[in-house]
Amino acid sequence: MSLLSVENVNKSFGGLKALDNVNLEIAAGTVHAIIGPNGAGKSTLLNCFVGRLEPDTGSVMFDGQSLLRIDPHEINQAGVSRVFQTPEIFGDLTLLENVMIPAFAKRDGAFTMNVWRGVALESDVRAKAMDMLADVGLSTKAQDIAGQLSRGDKRRLELAMCLVQEPKLLLLDEPTAGMARADTNNTIDLMKRIAARGVTMVVIEHDMHVVFSLAEKISVLAQGTVIAEGLPQDIKGDPRVQEAYLGGAHL
Amino acid sequence: MRNSSMSKNDLILLFCFSAAILAGPIILAPIGAGYPDLLQKFAIFGIFALGFNILFGLTGYLSFGHAAFLGAGSYTAVWTFKLLSMNPLPAILLATLMGGLFAALIGFICLRRSGIYFSILTLAFAQMSYNLAYSVLTPITNGETGLQLRQADPRILDAALGRDYGAVLPSSDFFGIDMTGYPGFYFCAVILIACFFFSMRIFRSPFGMMLRAVKSNQNRMNYTGLNTRPYALAAFIISGMYAGLAGGLLAVTDPLAGAERMQWTASGEVVLMTILGGSGTLLGPVIGAGAIKYFENIFSSFNEGILMKAFDFLPESLQHIMVSISSLFVGEGWHLTLGALFMLIVIFLPGGLMEGFNRLRTWLGNRTGGGDGGAVPDTAPAPSVGGD
Structure with a gap:
């Protein structure tokens, strides 16, 4: 099939x-x-x-x-998720946010205006993103800014961003x-x-x-x-x- | 329920912000800014800049036409006074809606482009609005004279409620409280606090995170299953509503609307306010708005007489030289001071005054052994912005 x-x-x-x-x-x-x-x-x-x-x-x-x-x-x-030849990540955001965004996209669809429920309350999405970061070996850098990562780490981050969407x-x-x-x-x-x-x-x-x-x-x-x-x-x-x-x- | 979704630091920040704004007349009195006309301006332009920051600070779209929404809000508010009621509530409500509606229309077109092309498009739209207000739309805007209240205005709601202003020209009043002077300031202050709260909710929400993602990498967003257009448009409309509200409040405190409010210099001013204070930070725009309105007020009131007095300790020839140099920077020429100040900030503090405060705090923290650095309520940018 x-x-x-x-x-x-x-x-x-x-x-x-x-x-x-x-x-x-x-x-x-x-x-x-x-x-x-x-x-x-x-x-x-x-x-x-x-x-x-x-x-x-x-x-x-x-x-x-x-x-x-x-x-x-x-x-x-x-x-369908894609990892690019040159890593496409959110360079100004933290690693955790980088992985939370695709998780939100998967859960909430292409556009949602959820203003009242703060990110801090989204413990499910946060936990899922942290698990994913641990999977690719980046959990210790979760609060770092993604743009400062080495090229290899950026690739692993991008992979985590794709995988969190299952x-x-x-x-x-x-x-x-x-x-x-x-x-x-x-x-x-x-x-x-x-x-x-x-x-x-x-x-x-x-x-x-x-x-x-x-x-x-x-x-x-x-x-x-x-x-x-x-x-x-x-x-x-x-x-x-x-x-x-x-x-x-x-x- | 709503409070439980706010972190302790945010609650402290909101409380300190509210206290500082409400105590403004006392706190700002020593620097000569504790009078209502100026305080009203602080609050109103603070709202304007807060809204601009939601667009520019979060999504990175630099609009050079936000004064158009401010102007539209002012006209709407004055028309509401004329047709419906002198109560400020319907006026600011309709002004906010008009700002949002106008922003939806302009944003829908301008957001087809990004970067410098977006900025040019917004500038073009604002200048079009400005010129229309002077020419074709004169029946609505009253052209160069500006839109004013008249005794003979219908004021349907007021009339229905049996409210008669007699032979005097009415001014807006909030259920009997005249909206000039301190009551006017407190009305604006309460709205500013509400706007700050809403802005904070956006910064801390997944929606705010998406807006920062728009700034960071739109390509990745698209390939992550997110539609960037509605996010950018939503931010544009929200900031347009803030601008409309600010324009409405300008009309509440002084019921007059002129087209010069839509001019490109007014659009540029809000850009300066936001960058000066620190774009992308929660507090920065309000501080930037306050700083610019304060300096405008101080420097533009200086004249040669005051300067002569300031330099009278010098020998007479030197006094004249100093006065003729410094007089370029005051009075009508205060924009020169603003320009110099802005250049210094952008070169040495790209993160604006907020970056300056943070550096100062770190420096003080190091000097005192770093002990009480954490006890200060978090006035820094959203933690995720990384404090830069």
Whole structure:
């Protein structure tokens, strides 16, 4: 049963065909990695899922609902959360507030004017946010200003912000880029724990160590088309993949 | 129920604020500001700045057209006096509503853009309103003369209740209490306290948190399932209502409305007040409004005679030089002082006077061993703003 199904998606920027008839099925409850060389169209594809870009043609169906021609906040309310390549967080707010905001969004919807009930009384949301921060190992910094975090911590914070919403589908754009090996391994462990809860994940990743420790299925994108798709062991041995992506090097 | 949702520090802050405002005539007497006309201005512009701060301090949208709502509130209040009643309650109620309605209309259009484009759009709308008030809308605004009360005004409610003002020009009265002088100040003061309370509720609520999120990262908000437009628009309307209310109160204490209240300099003034006091803080805007109205009053009343006296300890030639230099900064030229003061604040205290107070408190706390720093009621920005 596929949670996200992408059919014949095309997207051009001027003369450049960024996505060329992409078809993709993401099965519910799996970790699906999308790999490919730089400029293959991976981020463009993810942007089409969250409403940042609109495909020229084709359809993107999520849980029986089209994700095209609706606003990003509606897509999120439908159950899709995204971690960006450059962390998008609320830099002026504390870590706790950063995680409470998505929790409020999940509970109260896209717009609520709840002025009379102070934040101090929202102990449920606060507790949930604190748990989430503890999960990603940031609970000691809960009252710090998010903008002052290191890049790795910002990524973990953004992950916490997405997870607190208990999304049906979690999109991750290079979640370990620029991380030290130890941090990368921590992130892999964290993502494994998330996957164990049954969250469906789509991961764009360059680090093959991450891909092969996490992914249950892999799609390889090159020049805007899916050139190969399958289980990790099949992809590892596929000559076309090695040709396109790894320049013939052996894994 | 409502009190239980307020923290102890907030209750102390609200209590101290109320006490300080109500005791204003006594506290401010030593610096020569303890008279009702000036105190009324403190309270009214305090409300104006409090509302502006909800928009600018929380969401970061810098409006350069808030005087339009102030002016609309004033006109509405004077028309209410003319048509309905001299009681200030319907006047300020309708002025607030008109401010909100006008803000909804302008905000709906201007909030399609952000940053400098938003500021320019609001400025354009305010200047349009100002020019309309002088030209096409003269039947409503009475043009350059300004909208005034007349003996022959209908005042339907007053007439229905058998209230007759006789041959004198009526002034607004709150169930028999004349709204000039100290009663007028206390009427404004009570409303200021209510406005401060409401502003505090917004700052401490999830809604206020969302408004700060709008300032911080709208992209993240959208991808977090939040619709940023209605949040920004709600903040704009609330601040427009505060401005309308302030405009209404100006008319209550002095039943006259002129278009100059809508001019861009008036819009700029509330920006200065908020930044001078400390934008994004609870108390800052009120302090900024007080400081600017106070200095305006002091410096604009100086003249050459007073300056000559101030420098008469110097030899005569030096006295004349000093007087001719300093006279540029007083009287009509007091804006020069304001500009210099504003530059100093922005350069050395970007967080406004509130930042200055906080630094002073930390410094004093360190000097006395840091013991009683925590005993002072929290006048700092909302804890989540981070005290910067």
